[in-house]
Amino acid sequence: MKRTLGTCYYPEHWPEEIWEADARRMAQAGLTWVRIGEFAWSRIEPEPGNLNWDWIDRAIEVLAAAGLKIVLGTPTATPPRWMLHRHPDMLAVDAHGNPRKFGSRRHYCFSHEGYAQECDRIVRLMAERYSKSLHIGAWQTDNEYSCHDTTLSFSEAASEAFRTWLKERYGSIDALNRAWGNVFWSMDYDSFEDIDLPNLTVTEPNPAHVLAFRRFSSDQVVRFNRRQAEILRAHSDAPISHNFMGRTTDFDHFKVGDDLEIATWDSYPMGFLEDRVEAAADHKRAYARQGDPDFQAFHHDLYRAVGKGRWWVMEQQPGPVNWAPYNPAPLPGMVRLWTWEAFAHGAEAVCYFRWRQAPFAQEQMHAGLLRPDSAAAPGLDEAMQVAREIADAPDASTASAQVGLVFDYDADFAWTTQPHGEGSSYFQLVFDTYRALRKLGLSIDILPPTARDFSGYKLIAAPGLMHIPEALKRAFCETDATVVLGPRAGARGPEMEIPVPLPPDLPGLDVTVSRVESIRPDMPMALSGEGNVIGYREELETSADAMFQLKDGSPVAVANGNLVYMAGWGDQTALNRLFSSLCNTLEIKTMLLPEGVRVRDTATERFWFNYRAEPVETPVGVIPAADLVRQAL
Amino acid sequence: MKRTLGTCYYPEHWPEEIWEADARRMAQAGLTWVRIGEFAWSRIEPEPGNLNWDWIDRAIEVLAAAGLKIVLGTPTATPPRWMLHRHPDMLAVDAHGNPRKFGSRRHYCFSHEGYAQECDRIVRLMAERYSKSLHIGAWQTDNEYSCHDTTLSFSEAASEAFRTWLKERYGSIDALNRAWGNVFWSMDYDSFEDIDLPNLTVTEPNPAHVLAFRRFSSDQVVRFNRRQAEILRAHSDAPISHNFMGRTTDFDHFKVGDDLEIATWDSYPMGFLEDRVEAAADHKRAYARQGDPDFQAFHHDLYRAVGKGRWWVMEQQPGPVNWAPYNPAPLPGMVRLWTWEAFAHGAEAVCYFRWRQAPFAQEQMHAGLLRPDSAAAPGLDEAMQVAREIADAPDASTASAQVGLVFDYDADFAWTTQPHGEGSSYFQLVFDTYRALRKLGLSIDILPPTARDFSGYKLIAAPGLMHIPEALKRAFCETDATVVLGPRAGARGPEMEIPVPLPPDLPGLDVTVSRVESIRPDMPMALSGEGNVIGYREELETSADAMFQLKDGSPVAVANGNLVYMAGWGDQTALNRLFSSLCNTLEIKTMLLPEGVRVRDTATERFWFNYRAEPVETPVGVIPAADLVRQAL
Amino acid sequence: MKRTLGTCYYPEHWPEEIWEADARRMAQAGLTWVRIGEFAWSRIEPEPGNLNWDWIDRAIEVLAAAGLKIVLGTPTATPPRWMLHRHPDMLAVDAHGNPRKFGSRRHYCFSHEGYAQECDRIVRLMAERYSKSLHIGAWQTDNEYSCHDTTLSFSEAASEAFRTWLKERYGSIDALNRAWGNVFWSMDYDSFEDIDLPNLTVTEPNPAHVLAFRRFSSDQVVRFNRRQAEILRAHSDAPISHNFMGRTTDFDHFKVGDDLEIATWDSYPMGFLEDRVEAAADHKRAYARQGDPDFQAFHHDLYRAVGKGRWWVMEQQPGPVNWAPYNPAPLPGMVRLWTWEAFAHGAEAVCYFRWRQAPFAQEQMHAGLLRPDSAAAPGLDEAMQVAREIADAPDASTASAQVGLVFDYDADFAWTTQPHGEGSSYFQLVFDTYRALRKLGLSIDILPPTARDFSGYKLIAAPGLMHIPEALKRAFCETDATVVLGPRAGARGPEMEIPVPLPPDLPGLDVTVSRVESIRPDMPMALSGEGNVIGYREELETSADAMFQLKDGSPVAVANGNLVYMAGWGDQTALNRLFSSLCNTLEIKTMLLPEGVRVRDTATERFWFNYRAEPVETPVGVIPAADLVRQAL
Ligand SMILES: [Zn+2]
Ligand SMILES: [Zn+2]
Ligand SMILES: [Zn+2]
Structure with a gap:
């Protein structure tokens, strides 16, 4: 399979008049994929039952007419405001007992059956409408499960679902008491109905209780995703994906992956360095404009496993982000380096998040390939360079690791x-x-x-x-x-x-x-x-x-x-x-690599990456700062 | 206008027998002003409708008889306990959803109309009673708006008022959705009634939503103050003031200032250094007993602007305070230096907070000009020195800045x-x-x-x-x-x-x-x-x-x-x-000042201040530690 | 009185078949005491009113048959889950207003009369059943009052009890207003009913209010304990004890001690070093495997005073604990050193917590004298060595301090x-x-x-x-x-x-x-x-x-x-x-002791302790690391 590039696009954010020019420019840049739809529920269904697919139809046509293929996302990560009138108790609740309110995204509890049925409904409608479209190259379920710490919910819905889960797992309350060692501190329960979620206890709760709650919470994510995947699969042959988030470990990605054809992940090397890599300040300073040299690679390898070989980067950082403690601009070359590194680990596709920087709302400071004024941002050039380079590069493949x-x-x-x-x-x-x-x-x-x-x-x-x-x-x-x-x-x-x-x-x-x-x-x-x-x-x-x-x-x-x-x-x-x-x-051959230099093999090539901000001498010659060398194997 | 000094006094804190001696001693110390009344609501109106002005009448008489002029404060910063029986929902609510309870001060939400009407009532009664008094030299509204983070309230009253404010600003919900970019993440609203305050959201709320809420909250303070100012102005010709707090930026002081004749501020150089100045530890150590060399000056210049030229220090730190992380005693000379610095920036008056240290309640560790046993505290001598010095100094004036x-x-x-x-x-x-x-x-x-x-x-x-x-x-x-x-x-x-x-x-x-x-x-x-x-x-x-x-x-x-x-x-x-x-x-003349030395011009003099704890060589000679030099222009 | 050793045992945690072997092994190790019962309420009374003492009867018989004496604990620190059905409002409430829920221990408010009566009932039943047993050598009330910050509760029950306490203390609301200086900031109350607990105020509450609440909260602990002590004493001549926790200062231990015959405390030197000793990192590193050289001694001397001369260590750390930020293993020799140090300060008995490490629940990582697989843990050898050493050592005694x-x-x-x-x-x-x-x-x-x-x-x-x-x-x-x-x-x-x-x-x-x-x-x-x-x-x-x-x-x-x-x-x-x-x-003789070396006298001996990880030269010769020397006086 040829390596491809793509981008994330929000037609609903822009005047319809400019869609066509956008589409043409994407194609000219060498992009193949455009992901749409995943936050658009309020525009798809402005009021309950009043569906408005027309604009999506038109957006797909315009994009497809330019030669682009669509990844269509289910919009369930962002239920519209009216959903709360129908399901006032659908919100997740934090460990302190406060509801996690409307006004951003992911404001739902995975255990709320009413909301889950709404998701069934909208996914089914979407699948029915678009499953026959030849333009849909892949589906995406929801968006970044667990992002913003949304796996664990301490809501009433979660309480009830947890009790049901416990009954299934343990059968009898005696078995549960024995399994957890509830004789300790007189924590015995007489009935499943008496079991609360393990928050707000006087001192630490029973670790068996906590572990059970974490396993339950993970299972709730898996089930939530499976409902969508089953509906999509019943209607469509296009592969189903989900875009996982970096260093998110509170649900089992492998189990979710079992219900997908393609695993994708969202790669923000510089945001993650500040936010999720545990390292000393000098390491963070040295790589502040590049990202950690191993963090992306680890996730590439992880999602190759989650996707049973098929995986993408669905959101690739193209410039400064908005959400880390500090948000510097990448070194020139890094967008290209990050993209090639994904291919070196076997990615089929890399999509940049996002096409054009939005001038409004939460991510207004998140770079796109275009600036808000539609001028090219620095990342666009690097993406176009990769597009030219993959044109005559081998197909996607991966090393046979020892x-x-x-x-x-x-x-x-x-x-x-x-x-x-x-x-x-x-x-x-x-x-x-x-x-x-x-x-x-x-x-x-x-x-x-x-x-x-x-x-x-x-x-x-x-x-x-x-x-x-x-x-x-x-x-x-x-x-x-x-x-x-x-x-x-x-x-x-x-x-x-x-x-x-x-x-x-x-x-x-x-x-x-x-x-x-x-x-x-x-x-x-x-x-x-x-x-x-x-x-x-x-x-x-x-x-x-x-x-x-x-x-x-x-x-x-x-x-x-x-x-x-x-x-x-x-x-x-x-x-x-x-x-x-x-x-x-x-007899596994090793090398002592210079600081900041990493290698990765595909079936045919060895890639050398220099994550440092200065040139480094390597066995394949001096690699300039933020650059790479491809060595035929 | 001659520069003057004053103090803050709480007759209700002391036996009536000592008022006269206190008043005489103030006058002898060279003070002109005495501020009273601003926390006395429970003694003015011990039960709803039962007004007891007599003691204030007597206090004013005693103070005036000694030659002092009164700044009379409205008592609205400290509603009595019974107010909560009448308006149980008047409390502000914090961002976590907890009520901010009775038991200290500022326990009200600016958006609560019931409480605002109680304020109208007590201010009107006060204005009616004292507007004809020749002893009232100025009014003060409330006390330190926003202190203790009280501008933002997440109460039901605030929610409703915010929706009203939004309707006025945007006219239609579509206009609001467009203005905020609510298409992003499906945040569109169908109705103003659906808009909550921007707290407890899953991840950050829309910055447009937050900014609107901050502007609204600022406006609520402005309106709250305006109601009092309009009532006072309808009854009295005496100038109206409010005492702002240092580094308090969550409402628009200029807009409040538009409803005042005089802006005043509360200057606690050492408390602010520990608490509100962002600086390295060595800077904090070097100035721990003096305060930051620029922080007071900044606020002096700020409130000169807020007061459109007319401004005071209403509360001047006279010794150690009680509320900072650490509360050291000032270097000898600093009380005098701080006072003169205010005059150098054009202050009409400087009032020390407070006359006598209270032996009880929250501020028992806050120094006064007198100790709790009525002995002179070190600050009193320095205040008296300034009183002597201003006697033959020029009138209040300020530089014509370039x-x-x-x-x-x-x-x-x-x-x-x-x-x-x-x-x-x-x-x-x-x-x-x-x-x-x-x-x-x-x-x-x-x-x-x-x-x-x-x-x-x-x-x-x-x-x-x-x-x-x-x-x-x-x-x-x-x-x-x-x-x-x-x-x-x-x-x-x-x-x-x-x-x-x-x-x-x-x-x-x-x-x-x-x-x-x-x-x-x-x-x-x-x-x-x-x-x-x-x-x-x-x-x-x-x-x-x-x-x-x-x-x-x-x-x-x-x-x-x-x-x-x-x-x-x-x-x-x-x-x-x-x-x-x-x-x-x-062609603006500059100087390279030694560390810790600052200058400021009035119309006739250049003041040189040495904030350091040791003597410093300057163009006007060696200035001793914590001292100043006046140079005629 | 001969010095003795003991251990804490939970027969309910183990199959009844192994009790006898455990008991025999304890006796062989030289232990005298075994504490049981203090967390066993759910097994004593599996449902309300259905008492099941049989297993305790049998456990006592088995232990006594091996020659052990029993310390019998009242189980009131761990009310069973069903208690909450009877008293849903019995939980303590934290300062933010959240209930402190079931799922660990100490989930009760000291002011809840309903729960207090349940405690009366279970203590009376226990006292009636076991007061005639010759095997009961001592009683223990509850467990570690205040542990997990449980003295202060902001519940409704605490509010009401506080008002009653205030009425008793002040008689009239005017007296209270005067005593607290409530004229300040208009904080006057019209009625005791208007007084809330001092949490969630806008800024700091009146310190007089806070102090009164702290004194009240301390008194509630004293009263709670006194009810148990009076019931036990009415039935039994055996001495009554309570096991206090290190550096717990929010109730008056002396007042609780007045209702006890023996004060005991729970000594976890290494957990406390990380968790409760204020010291620089180098001190914590130097003593990470030994504990602070003065912290245990301080508490030994404190509880000798609380017990009016009679005191024990009821829980002695025998190896790594589970609850500190870091939980290292002690240096070889420290378990013996800690034990002897208690005796040097006059302890009658030292009991190790616990006999066998529990493989389940919250303390699964807390070492015992035995490992979970019943092999001897390193602490057992050291305990046995002390048992041999005390056999021919003098009786418990203490210095006549100057x-x-x-x-x-x-x-x-x-x-x-x-x-x-x-x-x-x-x-x-x-x-x-x-x-x-x-x-x-x-x-x-x-x-x-x-x-x-x-x-x-x-x-x-x-x-x-x-x-x-x-x-x-x-x-x-x-x-x-x-x-x-x-x-x-x-x-x-x-x-x-x-x-x-x-x-x-x-x-x-x-x-x-x-x-x-x-x-x-x-x-x-x-x-x-x-x-x-x-x-x-x-x-x-x-x-x-x-x-x-x-x-x-x-x-x-x-x-x-x-x-x-x-x-x-x-x-x-x-x-x-x-x-x-x-x-x-x-003319008090002093010595300049080497770093890490401490001495303590009994009536007949001077003990030299080396807390350091290396041998130290002292006036009584070189003391090896983690060792002690006994010098006859
Ligand atoms: Zn994303
Ligand atoms: Zn003040
Ligand atoms: Zn314990």
Whole structure:
């Protein structure tokens, strides 16, 4: 499949007179896709039951006439104001008990059946009207589930749905009390009706209660999406997508992905650097106009997995955004670099958000490819350059990776429920691991926790898997790949309880975690040799070979057969030692990349990216600042 | 008019037996004014309709008999407890939806009509009773509007009043939807009744919605004050004043000032330094016992403008206060210095808050001129020294300034609504500009955004004017003065939208802001030569002459005819370069003042103030710590 | 009385089959006591009125059969879920007005009479059933009053009870208005019914109002406990205890102690270091695996006073806890050291919390003496070593201290109400004083503010006593001991008012505090000679001898007869100077102890403790890391 570009367009924001010129200009710029519709409910249905599709019909015609293909979004992320007259209790409620009111977007509770039925209705109407259109190249459900912290809702609707979910999961209240250990602190329930959501408790609620609520909340998102996907699929053969948001971990993207043909994500490298990357100020300064060198790549690899191979960037930052603490302009070249990096990781398409900067409302300071006065913004030139470059580049493809990295949303729920030490985060642990592997020049596949067949991989990293189902434990033990587990591997049973025998309890790995501790971040524990354990450490009972130890001789990384256990949170130096050594043994070729330089392979090419603000000397020559080199494989 | 001193007195706090001695002692100290009444409603009207003016009558007689003149305050800042039985819904509501309860002060919503009528009633009764008294030298309405963040209220009363205000402003709901760009995210309203206040939304509300709410809230304060002013004016010829609070920008003081004869403000230099001045710790340490060297001066100049020339300090800090994070004692000499500084900026009167420290309630740790045991506190001596000094000093007067600085509350509302970068503030931008001008030894006039005639000024600074009405744009272009604009000049239309053509769109200034960015505060952008742009920067398309540039050649300050555009937030070094150079060209005489030294001219004298804690060598000789020199002009 | 050890056990958490083995293992480990019952209400009374004591009967029999003695706790800290059906309004309410919901523990308002009667009922039933049991060695009321900030409740029940309390205290509303100074800001009340709790006010409420509410809230805890104590005492001769929590100062522990025979406290040295000790990061790093060297000792001495000589550690940390920001493992030796330190301060018993780590619910990460898999955790060995050591050690006893330190909860309420400077805390002031005295090698008695007879003491330190009743002033003046007072001594009258004559107004001490100031913590005020005043200072009018002064000559410590006044908050150097000099004069022998080393005497021995992570040279030889030396006296 040829790589393609696109953009996000809001015909309803502009006078109809300029649609045609816009469409022509998009096509001339080399764009293929235009996403429309996803926030337009108030214009599609200005009053309940009064549908106004005409303008969408015309917009599609105008765009298609210019040769563009449409991604049509369901408008359910922005219910119109009148929806609240019909469903006054549809709003989500925050953890303090306040309703999350109308006046922006995503003002609905995933558990509200009345609103869900309204969504069924509008999606069905949309599907009926447009499923036969040849211009519709893909669908998008809703927009950025969970954005603005909207997965968890403490509404009455959520309470009721949670109780139903609990009944299904546990069957009897006694079973629930046993599973959660409610004998502790006399928390026993007599009836499912007595169970509240775990907010506003005097001190922390039962972690089993919290984990159940997080799993329930994730399931509500999956179900909400599935209703839309099923309706669309019943009417249309066009692929269905959803645009996920960066570092959003409170619902299971793999499960949502199971109901999609294409996973897409919204890539805002500079906003994310300020907002969602945990890093020291000097790192943020060094990459303030480029974004973190690994953050996009991680998500590219993640959504390739979520989309079972098919994935796009649906919203690509084209200039300064409006929503981060600070919103600088990117270095010249970065829009091109970001776009190519997505293709290097196997993206089929990259769409820029948005075509023209809107002069009004919340995102008035969000750059587009065009300025509000329709002049070209700097990003447009770079997009056009990529369009020219992909014209004679190979088709979309991806490397056959030797290294897999397991990412498990349920583990994130468990870590969030019980970080043990302040600031400890599963995402960060996995991302640290990813960064260490990437700095060795490796191309990585991200794998879901449902993976059982690891053939083809030489090395699997699966840090922080708090609960490991038996079948996955077996798969880890039986694969030919080397599997790196820990810290906290199998630290909890299915209900957030500490299992006995103590963790990790892996056949073939003689390791018992006898005690765990969290440590002040300003107290790194030095290894013999270079590197440190930071923040979290485990004491082991083990006869396995120590790969490295603390200065006092306590084992930190131990190996037993194909299994390696990491008894703490290693810093980058420690992780580099670990993976260099393993790759060396496994004959996986690594490189020591210069600061800010990263590589990624497709089936036919190796891409070299320089994220730094100055030229860097590399094995393929000097790469200018914010630039890339394509090397044929 | 002779300069005068005064104090704030609460006869109701003290046994009637000591009033006479207090009055005599005030007069002997050289005081002229005594402000009373402004928190006394529960003693004036102990139960609804049961008026008890007698004690005020007697207090006025006793004070007047000692030769003092009265400023009589309306008591509306402190409604008695019984008021809540009559108007249970009169309380303001905070942004989280909690009522702001009885038990301190300012517990009312400006939009509550029932309470407003109670205020009409008590003000009318007070005006009727005292308007013929020769002892009443001035009135004061209420006390410190907006103090304790009381301008914005999210009450039901505010909701309803806001809808009425919107109807008046926009006429039709379609006009409002268009003006706000509510097509974005399907935020269209069908009816004014559907519009809520912009709190508790899922993510940020529409900035146009927020700005409208801020303008409305400001108008509510103006109207509230106007009702009192009109009642007082109908009965009395005495001038009407209100005591504004330092760095309070959420209502338009100029508009309130239009209904007053005299603007007054409450000057707490040390409390403000800890609490409201944005500065590094070393600056706060250096001036911890003196206050910031520019903060008081700025407000003096501001309220001279608000009072259209007539202004007082109504509450002057006389010793340690109780309400700042830390409350040190002032250096000996500072009470005198602060008082003289007010006179240097043209004050008619300075009143100390308060006469005697109250041993009870919230302000028990707030110093007075007397200690709770009636012994003289250190401030009294300094006040008496000033009283002696003004006896043979010239009348109140002010310099004929060559430099004007525009301050626009509406711009502050817009910046607050959309700071773009974290911590960015319009007040701070204007204050940085003021400080840079002051450090050049200049006397400055602050000008309202309604100013159109700039004759007499050589230089006008108008930083950060987010919206510039056409008439003001014209005035800037047509004046003979040099006008310095930007950053963000004309960056928004009247409804918070980005205008097309792009800003600043000033006739005669070939500048287009093509892109803006906010930057981490730890990433200063160095100029060629000295100085930096910090936090906020604009990219320009321009043929105008660059006064200075970034090291990469991008223009930062450009000049075109009489207009200068500043495309970013300059640090003090950059601003010093800018204004030194302009003053040089304009033949405005500047001085390079030593750290902590400031000057200010009246019609006849130049005052030199040393804010430092050690003696400083100056062109008029060594000025001791916390002292001043008067130099005849 | 022989020193003993014990543990906290939850038979309801474990299969009944393993109780016997557990009991045998406890006895073999040398434990004497086992505390049970305190969170078991839902298993004692699974539904209202359906009592199930059988399992407790059996647990007691099994434990007693192994030779263990029982501490039986009333289960009132954890009302079962069904209680809320009977008393929906029993929950406490936080300062924002949100109910503090079911789902953890301590979910009750101390003022709710309905719940209090349920507690009467269950305590009476428990007392009736077990008072004749010879196995019950002691009772415990509830668990950790105030933990999780549960003393203050803003519920309707608390409002009503507060009004009743106010009526009792003030008699008439006029008296209350006068006492509080409600004339200020028109805060006068017409009726007790109009008085709300002091939350959600526009700005700070009247400090007299806040102090009254804090005193009321403390009294509610005292009354709640007294009801239980009276019921238990009516049925049983066994001593009654309550387990207080470290650094919990919002109710009067001495008053609760008056209703107990034994005071106990819950000692978590490492959790407290991270969570409740105010210290710089390097101190926290140095003691991260040991706990603060003075924090436990302070509480040991405090609860010896609260228990009028009889006191225990009811919960001793045995390994990592779960609830601090970071939860490291203790150094080997610390569990033994902590235990011996309690005995050195006179503890009768030390009980480890808990026997076996629970694999479920909130405390699943809290270490026990056993791991979840029943293997011995590292703490068990150390406990067993202490058990062997106490077998041939002297009986419990305590030193006859020459130094007394007054601790007054009411002073803490007043400082909390009005800290004057940010971060200022009475607890910290007293703790700083305690630390300075301890670093001189002194054994200290903590004294309640009701102490009047100071015979036997040579030195009394009583810092920060905001209000000093006349009788205590007299006792200070008449004792032979030297009494160190200030800062803020007698700074307030009984109703939070500033007294006239000004403080401290002590007969025989010619000191008047003429002015006070709070200072930025980064502005230490240097003394002549070593040391500083930090954060808070007073200006004095005095003819007394200055012991030391600021560099500008202002007196800081002055002496007059047996009274010493400290006019500011001294750092450790200043306090060392003060107390060294006084001890020298008073012929109290002091030592200069190495960093991290502390001593404490019993009647027969001097204990030397090394809190450091490395060996330290001391007068009794090198003490290894985390170890102790017992020296016969
Ligand atoms: Zn988006
Ligand atoms: Zn004031
Ligand atoms: Zn406990």
